[in-house]
Amino acid sequence: MSLVAKDVLKLPVFANAKVKVGEAYxxxxxxxxxxxxxxxxxxxxRKNEFVLTTGIGCKDDTQALTTFVKDVIQSGASVLAFATGRYIYNLPDSIFKLASEANLIILDIPWEVRFGDVVASIMGEITTDKQDQRExxxxxxxxLVNCVLNDKGIEDIVQVLxxxxxxxxCITNQHFVMRGRKFFSEExxxxxQLGSEGEKVVHQGEQLVVAHPxxxxxxxxxxxxxxxxxxPIINNHKTQGYLFVQAAEPSQxxxxxxxVLEHTLTASxxxxxxxxxxxxxxxxxxDNFVLQLAKQKQKLDSQxxxxxxxxxxDLMRDYVCLVGDIYYHDSIKQYDNDRPDNSSLQSQNYAIQKEITYAGTLFGVKTMTTFEDGKVITFLEAPADHYMEIAKQFLDKVDRRLSALLKGIVMSWGMAATSQEETxxxxxxxxxxxxxxxxxxREGNGKRTSYDDTKVERLLMTFSQQPDVYKVIGQTLKDLLxxxxxxxxDLVYTFEVYSQFKGxxxxxxxxxxxHRQSLMHRLRNIESLTNLSLDKSDDVFLLELSVRLWKLRQLNTEERNT
Structure with a gap:
């Protein structure tokens, strides 16, 4: 495939030339x-050159000639041709020995042969050879391009290569996972993959046969x-994967x-x-399908x-809906958001969805996941009669892996099983x-709450919507708020904590x-603003109920607005 010395010496310009040493090469x-x-x-x-010389600087100086030949050998040249008959007449045997040991061909060409003709002839052959290689x-x-256009895979690209x-x-993705290989060891x-690839060899130009982009x-x-x-396999300034080649010698x-490697990079x-x-x-x-499934009243019909x-x-299975709120301690956020929050392609969301999919595979259950406004929505396959047990084990695995992956993340979850309703x-x-x-x-971030465990709150939420009840809440809390x-x-929160510790x-x-005195001052303010006494159980009950109903009403209002 490449142009070799034997091809060059067949040129007419070398009709009277003699190979002095190196016929084997x-x-x-x-x-x-x-x-x-x-x-x-x-x-x-440079390496693999056909070198022409008259030896003018080495006339009658064997030492200088030896040094000259050693330098040519050191450069990696393929042929050294002497024009004999003017400055050099006979080459010493020591030169032949040096050349033979270094796989260098020594050529004797008559003085009468013009170097210009030699150069022109060889360059013509090189150009023709390069053209053949280009074709x-x-x-x-x-x-290689047809492999992509005809929907073939990386394995097919590797076969052509x-x-x-x-x-x-071998071709891998950006995480060094093999996508295709041919006689390339996994070792x-x-x-x-382990980040211990070892010593990098820094190549100098002479180590390769040619300089290529x-x-x-x-x-x-x-x-x-x-x-x-x-x-590297690069697209749009991002590394998509890697192409690996094992070669015993740089000359390969x-x-x-x-x-061919360049074309393979392009095709890959x-x-x-x-x-x-x-x-x-x-x-x-x-993403869009699951989001519509959750947010729109769609009947479970054949369409x-x-x-x-x-x-x-598969919508015919039983599912439990898990809605997760994503919160970070101290505003720590490890992933930059380069896509909308409701996209699974956003960096953070991608990591979360990856762990949800992994957990589903681990437990052998189906999952459907999407995101909206900083929340993750997942439908997890689980029989209605024991969905809590499955959901707990599933979320244990997801939360544990997310905590290790995303520093400072805190996930809160709401859970509800699907029912036999139209939607x-x-x-x-x-x-x-x-x-x-x-x-x-009720409990802050980082907790899990089942819909079945919110009966009291839902009852109070409904109760708070009554006009007379709302009027009482307003009269009780108006001045305090x-x-x-x-x-x-934050006197409302102060009272909540005071109530939590039963006074x-x-x-x-x-x-x-x-300080105790600061707290006492706050409690007196609460009594003054509500006209209630914290020493009377009925007044404490009214204030506690009003605060709780007010907060639940706020939640209900936000739900309706959303």
Whole structure:
């Protein structure tokens, strides 16, 4: 495939040339360029060059000639051709020995042969060879692109790649999960998965056969006594995955191979873009479907069941609705929000949904999940007769993994089972949301509340909507609420804590972090503003009931507004 010395020496310009040493390497030594050089060589000769020289600087000086030949060998040249008959007549055997040990071909060409003709002939062959390689690389490119256009997978891309490069290859996603490989050991990927890929080999230009644009993206690692090359698969400045190649020698990464690798990177990036687009579309469709299922009064008819089936959901199973509120301690938030809060594609939401899906797989149950206004809505497959047990085990797993993944996160949950109503998913969502709000109001963040455990609050909530009851609440709390709002105090909360500790002043003061006298001052203000005495049980009951009904009425109003 590459142009070798044997091909070059078939040119008419070399009809009278003689190979002095290195005939065994005529089929192996690659010719990438041609140059004319005299001593000193320095860094003017590169790997795989056909070097022409008159030896003018080494006339009658064997030591200088030896140094010159050593420098050419050091540069990695393939052929050293001497124009003999003017400055150099006979090459010493020591030069032949040096060349033989270094796999360098020494060529003797008559003085009469013009270097210009030699250069022109060789460059013509190089150009033709490059053109042939470009045409073949274009064929490979088309085959790789067709793999994507014809809905084939990464495995097919890998098969095409191996067919043309004949090297062990592998393609992974950005997390180093293998998507396709050919004669590539899993042990070579494990260090990358564990973050212990070891020593990176820093390549110098001479280590590769040719300088290629992809070379600057190439990284090499020592792994398991092998050199593993890694190339990033990049799209829109984001790494989508990696292409790995195992090559025993850098010389195997020829210009053609590098071209094929470049086309493989393009095809792989195109495949990942297509895969991501399909995944994003599916996620959006599922998001919207589950959100509509929860928020709209949709009857469970054949049309809805068929639509769910297309998305991989089975609505004929029993489900429990879980509504979770996402809260962070001290405003800690680990994930940047680069998408709307009601999208499963938002970074934080993606992490939460991933853990919910994992827990569902672990317990062997189906889940349907979406997000809205900082809340997660999940329908979890669970028989109605023991949904609480399943939901508890499920949420234990989810909360434990989320706490480890998202620093400072606190999840509050409301739960309600679906019922035999016309709109079971809508009804269970409404009940779960009521349970969540009541639970947060009653116990704060980080608790789980079942709709069945909110009977008292729901009864009081209904009771609070009565006009006469509302009038009594207003008369009792009007001045107290106005005082709190004007003075930015929290006397209502102070009374709640006081009531929670059954009127124990010392315990209340400790809970509120107040001096006893400060608490007594607040309690006197409460009595003054409500015209009630905290020493009378009926007055305390009226005030406690009024506060509780007022707060539940506030919740009910927010629900209706939402």
């Amino acid at each position: 005529l089929d192996e030594n690659v010719i990438e360029w041609v140059s004319v050089i005299e001593a000193p060589v320095e860094n003017f000769v 073949e690389a274009e064929v490979v490119r088309q085959q 191996y067919k043309y490069v004949q090297l062990s290859v 070579w990927i494990e260090p990358f 992809v070379y600057y993206l190439l990284e090499a690692y020592h792994i398991d006594n092998q050199i593993i090359y890694r190339l 990464l020829s210009w053609f191979v590098m071209n 990036a195109l495949y990942f873009v297509k895969e991501n687009a399909i995944e994003l579309t599916e996620v959006r469709l599922k 809805l069941i068929a639509k769910a089936d297309l998305l991989g959901y 079971p998913f809508y009804s269970s969502y409404q009940k779960a949301k009521i349970a969540l709000d009541i639970g947060i109001e 106005a005082y709190d709002e004007k003075r930015q105090t 124990n002043v010392s315990q209340t003061a400790r809970a509120l972090n107040l």
